[in-house]
Amino acid sequence: xxxxxxxxxELVRDAQSGDVRALGLLLAGHEADMRAVALCxxxxxxxxxxxxxEAVLIVLRRIGDLREPASVRPWLRAIVRNACxxxxxxxxxxxxxxxxxxxxxxxxxxxxxxxxxxxxxxWVWHALDELSPRxxxxxxxxxxxxxxxxxxxxxVCGIPVGTVxxxxxxxxxxxxxxxxxxANLAHDDVAAQEDRRRREAEETLWAARTGSFAQALxxxxxxxxxxxxxxxxxxxxFDWLLGAMDRDLxxxxxxxxxGVVAGRDVVIWNNRLINPPDDPFHCPPTxxxxxxxxxxxxxxxxxxxxxxxEVMEPEIELSA
Numbered sequence: 001x002x003x004x005x006x007x008x009x010e011l012v013r014d015a016q017s018g019d020v021r022a023l024g025l026l027l028a029g030h031e032a033d034m035r036a037v038a039l040c041x042x043x044x045x046x047x048x049x050x051x052x053x054e055a056v057l058i059v060l061r062r063i064g065d066l067r068e069p070a071s072v073r074p075w076l077r078a079i080v081r082n083a084c085x086x087x088x089x090x091x092x093x094x095x096x097x098x099x100x101x102x103x104x105x106x107x108x109x110x111x112x113x114x115x116x117x118x119x120x121x122x123w124v125w126h127a128l129d130e131l132s133p134r135x136x137x138x139x140x141x142x143x144x145x146x147x148x149x150x151x152x153x154x155x156v157c158g159i160p161v162g163t164v165x166x167x168x169x170x171x172x173x174x175x176x177x178x179x180x181x182x183a184n185l186a187h188d189d190v191a192a193q194e195d196r197r198r199r200e201a202e203e204t205l206w207a208a209r210t211g212s213f214a215q216a217l218x219x220x221x222x223x224x225x226x227x228x229x230x231x232x233x234x235x236x237x238f239d240w241l242l243g244a245m246d247r248d249l250x251x252x253x254x255x256x257x258x259g260v261v262a263g264r265d266v267v268i269w270n271n272r273l274i275n276p277p278d279d280p281f282h283c284p285p286t287x288x289x290x291x292x293x294x295x296x297x298x299x300x301x302x303x304x305x306x307x308x309x310e311v312m313e314p315e316i317e318l319s320a
Contacts, residue, residue, distance in 0.1 A: 012069035020123040041084040051083040053176035127178040133265040197262035221298040252276030
């Protein structure tokens with residue numbers, strides 16, 4: 001199956017070395033067999049397709065666990081079978097003692113787990129960056145920031161909770177489809193893009209502390225940038241953000257970049273708020289800046305304090 005010039009075992013070994021095309025060829029060659037297993041257990045319908053897609057993402061994360069490359073066919077069938085059983089268990093209890101099983105993650109695989117395999121890192125980021133901005137944003141919030149609760153994601157995005165679930169499901173489907181269709185692609189240097197966006201965030205916050213915040217915003221954003229505050233108030237231009245930052249700095253509050261997630265159309269800054277020793281609860285410990293880009297410049301910013309920040313120990317500014 002797969003490539004006429006390579007055996008399954010050879011494709012497995014290449015995939016374990018980080019060759020995404022080999023993994024794509026391997027899965028494409030076995031796709032019909034995997035789908036047949038799902039149809040046999042779940043019947044025709046979306047559940048069977050969901051099980052195959054879940055299995056594809058599990059394989060992406062766990063290909064390195066396969067010790068006998070020549071046994072890939074029963075290994076893939078077992079993964080699909082277990083994905084189907086997980087769906088059946090959600091419906092009703094079933095006896096599984098006589099069913100061949102394979103140890104699976106305790107929860108559904110997610111992009112963050114897929115990135116644990118650094119050899120596949122650029123491919124995963126490239127596939128994620130092919131998502132629409134709406135799908136990309138909910139996926140990044142869910143798996144790469146502290147805003148993990150569906151209710152909080154809904155608030156950040158301004159959508160119902162049901163829509164959050166739907167978009168996360170769509171993102172997972174597109175990611176698995178991308179793997180099945182993958183070929184030799186020239187992926188962007190993801191690390192370089194992240195480093196550039198992180199430097200941009202750090203330089204902007206440093207500019208606030210050194211009196212050149214307005215100039216930094218002018219370089220970063222469009223003049224009519226829309227800013228939605230943590231309280232849901234919408235403003236245009238820099239005035240509100242300049243005033244808010246000035247008030248925080250005057251109170252002794254500093255922001256520090258804890259993490260940056262960079263996509264093609266959306267960039268997320270995850271910042272720590274460091275309070276002065278004499279007022280340790282002046283601000284919650286964390287603030288998220290969600291930037292929407294147009295032609296490379298920020299056209300929208302949404303600020304959000306994750307709910308769990310309310311119970312976190314606040315950070316304190318130890319020196320001026």
